[in-house]
Structure formats: C-alpha cells, structure tokens
Amino acid sequence: MKILVINAGSSSLKYQLFEMDGTQVLCSGIVERIGLESGIITHKTFDAEGNETKTKKELPIPNHNVGLTEVVALLTDAENGVIQNTDDIQAVGHRVVHGGEFFNETTVITAEVEEKIRECFQLAPLHNPANLQGILDCTKIFQKATQVAVFDTAFHQTMPGKAYRYAIPTELYKEHGVRVYGMHGTSHKYVSKAAIDHLGLEGKDSKIITVHLGNGCSMAAVRNGQCIDTSMGFSPLDGLMMGTRSGDIDPAVVFFLMDKLNMKSEEVYDLLNKKSGMLGVTGDSDMRDIEARYNEGDEVAILATHMYTYRIKKYIGAYMAAMNGADAIVFTAGVGENDHGIRKYAANELEGLGVYLDEAKNNKLRASDIETISTSDSNVKVLIVPTNEELEIAQQTLAVLG
Ligand SMILES: Nc1ncnc2c1ncn2[C@@H]1O[C@H](COP(=O)(O)OP(=O)(O)O)[C@@H](O)[C@H]1O
Ligand SMILES: CC(=O)OP(=O)(O)O
Ligand SMILES: [Mg+2]
Numbered sequence: 001m002k003i004l005v006i007n008a009g010s011s012s013l014k015y016q017l018f019e020m021d022g023t024q025v026l027c028s029g030i031v032e033r034i035g036l037e038s039g040i041i042t043h044k045t046f047d048a049e050g051n052e053t054k055t056k057k058e059l060p061i062p063n064h065n066v067g068l069t070e071v072v073a074l075l076t077d078a079e080n081g082v083i084q085n086t087d088d089i090q091a092v093g094h095r096v097v098h099g100g101e102f103f104n105e106t107t108v109i110t111a112e113v114e115e116k117i118r119e120c121f122q123l124a125p126l127h128n129p130a131n132l133q134g135i136l137d138c139t140k141i142f143q144k145a146t147q148v149a150v151f152d153t154a155f156h157q158t159m160p161g162k163a164y165r166y167a168i169p170t171e172l173y174k175e176h177g178v179r180v181y182g183m184h185g186t187s188h189k190y191v192s193k194a195a196i197d198h199l200g201l202e203g204k205d206s207k208i209i210t211v212h213l214g215n216g217c218s219m220a221a222v223r224n225g226q227c228i229d230t231s232m233g234f235s236p237l238d239g240l241m242m243g244t245r246s247g248d249i250d251p252a253v254v255f256f257l258m259d260k261l262n263m264k265s266e267e268v269y270d271l272l273n274k275k276s277g278m279l280g281v282t283g284d285s286d287m288r289d290i291e292a293r294y295n296e297g298d299e300v301a302i303l304a305t306h307m308y309t310y311r312i313k314k315y316i317g318a319y320m321a322a323m324n325g326a327d328a329i330v331f332t333a334g335v336g337e338n339d340h341g342i343r344k345y346a347a348n349e350l351e352g353l354g355v356y357l358d359e360a361k362n363n364k365l366r367a368s369d370i371e372t373i374s375t376s377d378s379n380v381k382v383l384i385v386p387t388n389e390e391l392e393i394a395q396q397t398l399a400v401l402g
Helices: 064-076 111-119 128-141 152-159 170-176 183-200 252-260 265-274 278-284 285-297 297-323 331-339 339-348 388-402
Strands: 002-009 013-019 022-032 037-044 053-057 091-096 146-151 207-212 217-222 226-231 327-334 382-383
Touching: 002 064, 002 128, 002 265, 002 388, 013 064, 037 064, 053 064, 064 128, 091 128, 091 388, 111 128, 128 146, 146 388, 152 183, 152 226, 170 252, 183 207, 183 217, 183 226, 183 327, 183 388, 207 297, 207 331, 217 297, 226 297, 252 265, 278 285, 278 297, 278 331, 285 297, 285 331, 285 339, 327 331, 327 339, 331 339, 339 382
Parallel strands: 002 091, 091 146, 207 327, 327 382
Antiparallel strands: 002 013, 013 022, 022 037, 037 053, 207 217, 217 226
16 A cells, blocks of 8 residues: 655655555655745655665745645656556545644544644644645545544643643633643654664653754653653744744743834744744754854854753753653754754763763764664663654554554
8 A cells, every 4th residue: 555644844845655565665755945935855766675766856846735746746757756646645644733632643634624723723833734735735636545644742642731731720721722732743652662662661661751853843751652741832832942933931021022022923923933943043043054153163053052952951851850760862853863962962961860971972973773872871871763754654544544
C-alpha cells in the first residue's frame, strides 16, 4: 500500500511517499520558502537499495496549492516519477498541528473533521489553515485515497489536569477549552519511543525528556511512554524561545504593548509569533546564521544563544523534578540534530543533576542515526534521536486503516 505523508508547515511543505509493505521510502522532499520571492523544492527518490537521487528546483511558490501541484508533478513525472498516476496513492496522512480537545487519536478525515480543524484555526493560526488547505487540495488530487489526520496535540492528551490547566477561572476551560494542549506530539512520541527501545527501557518505569528544536521548539516529559507535561501551551507560542516566537512571557507585557504603545491585539499576536524569538533579538531566525555570527564573536548572537539554551536548561530541571529524575534527555529536529553548540550549552553544567555531557562526542555536526553524547558513567543519558514525523504519520495512517 502506498501512503503519501504531507507535513504542511507555515512556510514549508514536507512530504514522503512510503510503500508500507516493508516500509520503503520511495521519495521524500521539502518545498521551502512558500510565499516568499523565490521558493526551493528539494526532491529525493530512492531505489530498492535505498540509493538516493536528488533534484533541486528554484521557483516562486506563492502558496501551498502551487507547492503541492509541483510535488504531484514530480511524483508522476514520466521519466523520474515514482507513481504512474495519482490513483496509485491509497492513503494520504496529514500532519495537523492543533486538534483542540476534539481529537486524542488519528482520524479518517470527514467533512465533520475538516470543520473541527477549522474551529481550531485560532489556536494555531500559523499552522492549521495550511494543514486544512493541504487536506482540501489532496482530496481533489488523490481521489482514490483515504485522507487521514494525525494531530500534533494527540500525544499530549495524557497529561494530568495539574499540568494542562491554567490558573484562571474554571469556566474558561469548561466553556472555551482554554488549557494547555502542547504540539510536536508526533515527534515527541516518535523520539521518546526510539529512546526507550534504544536504552532497553520498554516495560520499565522510564523517564525521558524530549527536546524538539526546529523552527518551532518544544519539550516534553515522557513517563512510561506517556506525556505528562510539555512546554507549548494553548497554542504553539508558549514555552521555549524559538526561531520567530517568544515562548514564555509575562502576559502583562501584552497589556503594556496595547495600552502604552497602542498596538492592536493582532499586532501583538503577530509580533510575538513572527517577529520575536531569535529573530527579534538578533535579526536572524535561522540557527545556522546565528551560529556563524556566534563564531565571529557577535555579542548579540552570543546573548541570544544563551537565552535560548538557558531556557531549555530550566525546562530540563523542571521535568527532572516532575518525574523525580530522568533516564535520558533526547535532542531532535533541525537544530537539535545538527547544532552541537546549542546542545552543549543546554546540557552542560548539569552535573549536579547527574548529566555528564561528552563534549568530544557532541562535537559531531550531524546525527543521521541515534547517537549517545553523554559520558559512559553519566546517570542521565543524553541522546540525539533524528525525528521522523512522516514515518510516524505513515504508520499511524496504516493503523487507522486497519
Ligand atoms: N546544520 C544546521 N546547523 C544548525 N541549525 C540547523 C542546521 N540545519 C537546520 N538547522 C535549523 O533547523 C531549523 C529547521 O528545523 P526543522 O525541524 O526542519 O523545523 P520546522 O519543521 O519547524 O520547519 C532551521 O531553522 C535551522 O535553524
Ligand atoms: C507546532 C510547531 O511549532 O510546528 P513547527 O515547528 O513545524 O513550526
Ligand atoms: Mg517541524
């Protein structure tokens, strides 16, 4: 069975096509810089031995629909395509960031499900509209396929009330669903499970702290494979410092901006979501640019890097307290897998908590497989586990189809 996975982000669209009998990846790719002057499509195909052929295209991609049309053209290309026509796809698995309290598991998409995804637009304005657009487009293009939604929020639905409730009047939770939801759940689930398997902790009282550092960043405390706390909240704006999002901030700042600087609520929302985080402090949002500036001794980049990693460190402490210890801290996603400086500053000087980083091992730039970067006698293991949200989505899609 061929399952296509679509991970539509705010400015990108990642995809992978799987042959699920034996789980072979037929092709994968990313459409980046959607909506900007020039977009980039990187497309990789794989033969039965896993050998890779890569093509790269630069062209304007004004919206996700154009991006998806380009992807379909690559999939069905007469010479280099991996399928003959769109009817070869039996299912499309979609990443949907926010499922509110509607969904705690993977779901076949119906008109009613689409409506509920729409109802969650306000909770994830950078993500859910793009996710729904991807679903609507794929329904038209892949007419024989079952469309399935895998929610970022689902994995976090096991959190207890003491972790997911805000200390505000109860009716705001009961009548309006104002609570912590948490995101990146597919990734936290995938990497925590991989760490549990890797460390032989299946069936034991396992305590894993997962640190997902991409453009959006979040952490989770995972006890016995279940999420008990996470750093993103009602929306993907909360918690860690991110590429363009502020993360934790005193809500009084919002009123200050509105009352003293006459900003409208949507301007404040835009500021905290799109103009803050690393971008707000340094002018750059991509960690590669910030790393280069750091290495040149740029003081602003140095400050921002330490703000970013200090907050991760504080959450590590919080989650070790929440679980009364930890077996492992797991770094993942674009920054977590690639940036050894970020891992170093986030996980060094934690010997008091039993975390001993092996700096030489950590200095590897890129982890394509699970790597241990703590010393052999570290009580708490520090791992890099490359995430694979697309594989997790494909497996959950297959499971829901029975
Ligand atoms: N080699 C690298 N070194 C440092 N950071 C990197 C590297 N490669 C990618 N990144 C970072 O990873 C981020 C994207 O991560 P990703 O997990 O793809 O995020 P998202 O899914 O949120 O778009 C980029 O913004 C970039 O900062
Ligand atoms: C929820 C979220 O922040 O997703 P991403 O990191 O893909 O932007
Ligand atoms: Mg991501």
